[in-house]
Amino acid sequence: MTDEIPTSTAANTETSSRKFRRSRDERMIAGLCGGAAEALGLDPTLVRVGLIALTLFGFGSGFLLYLACWLVVPEE
DSSP: OOOOOOOOHHHHHHHHTOOOOBOSSSOSSSSHHHHHHHHHTOOHHHHHHHHHHHHHHTTTHHHHHHHHHHHHSOBO
């Protein structure tokens, strides 16, 4: 009798395929909001509205975050 714990390969595959990359299809400027939406499973419009709200109500922090991600996040 062995006490092996089964591992779920489906869960491991799902999380590894959801990497944050800049989108080539859902892009307006750099594809960051489209890539974030794909990684999170959301509509790209919701991510864009959230980024605009962060920029307006966060004293420009959304814009700085966007620029930093544009430099760091690779394209798919």
